[in-house]
Amino acid sequence: MRFNNPVVKGFYPDPSVCKVNNTYYLVCSSFQYFPGVPIFESKDLINWTQIGHCLTRTSQVQLDTVDSSGGVFAPTLRHHNGRFYMTTTNDTTRQNFYIWTDDIYGEWSEPIYVDQGGIDPDLYFEEDRTYFMSNGTDDFGVGGIVQCELEIETGRKLTPSRSIWQGTGGRYLESPHLYKINGRYYLMAAEGGTEYGHMITYARGDSATGPFEAYANNPVLTNRNLGGYELQGVGHGDLIQDGEGHWWLFHLGFRQTGQYLTYHHLGREVFLAPVTFGEDGWFTAGHNSTTLLSFETDRIADTIVQQDKKVFTFENTDWNLDWCYLRHPAAGHYQLEADKVKLTGTGVTLDVPASPTFIGIRQKDFNAVISCEISLNSGEAGITLYMDEKHHYDLALRGNEQGYEVIERLNIGEIKSVEKAIDLSDCHHATLVVRATPTYYHFYVQIEGTETLLGAAQTRYLSSEVAGGFTGVLIGLYATGETPGSNAEFTHFSCVYS
Known part of the structure; x- marks a missing residue:
């Protein structure tokens, strides 16, 4: 059968995966979102x-006043003796920790902190031993992939942290994962930075603590030389073996907006590539060490149909799964119902690293029509295409001296500009529409069946290449207002991809 990449669309970076019985589980980074x-x-x-x-x-996690692209970095998910473990970093507080659960569908424990620095932590279990790894500097001042043995019940280090591999010379050595396969230990990592030079490298040895010999043909997977190919930034992966004995590599990557337009705004997504072990015990990945937007494979049955959800509404999404908040929300400002949401605005705006009244869903493809009907009593409420507090486009209904107006506002760095305003007089409700293409967002208002264009803005100014950071665009619904009780009601939300 042929499957298409990405297998998880939108801003879901740094995938880590494990298998329990016949089910696979995957986690991703979330940064400042909750x-x-x-x-x-x-x-x-x-x-x-x-x-x-x-x-x-x-x-479980400190997110208050966390800057965009701060907070929760690069989790690792593992299963051992009937228990799931997730280890991650709060990069803002510079703390590595892990949590656990015996029920993957239930609640997780409080954090257990590990006295080892760096980011991108990994847990490796072998019999009664637990190894913890991250990138950084060890207890002796040596940089690289750093490892210690710890007591899993408490997080207490049982050995000093020691650097066990320095990579192949690429910058930003990170994302370590350790595996035991056919009696050998494989240490996989990412290098080159999570941008256009990103790559996956690995080494192997006869002990979990090294020494490790680098694969002679590293990088084992990268798209860094595929200029003009839509899929770029391939790296930060995790290996998994399926039920038939085949190996696969889940990893992040991003889709640029055009063949030679080196901008991406959907964020880093989850991609899948096949892995093949040779008779010498070294493995290769992908197609000639690259990841493709589609793979033809006999490893997945032809009876499997890859689903691609195209329509997202209030009714067919879950507030607790598909939607998220900026940092820790004030629960009293949100009334979430099956077919609508009521938001209470505050003086906190989208322009500061705090928690405005905002609930968002990730943009999953380039071409989309986003619409929502909004009723407002005071303040401002609307749809935001949100990259971070300094880079977002807002299509909003707000109060003015005459009553109400619809505005298109662009926030690009330090520039905040209301590009157009349409007066609505005393009409306090309207349907707002955003039509997205790979390179532009177009902003409309619909009143009594008549649609009016306010303007357009380039997607590139919400891209990582302009805004920086590690996140992607979220389609957000928000409300602001200095007056207590500034309420807005959102109904008939839809996001339709084509």
């Missing part, structure tokens, strides 16, 4: 359904 670390499950590797989040309580 709940944190989304969890997916699959039976066939290509169709993924979100089932929850690991970090659902404020006691």
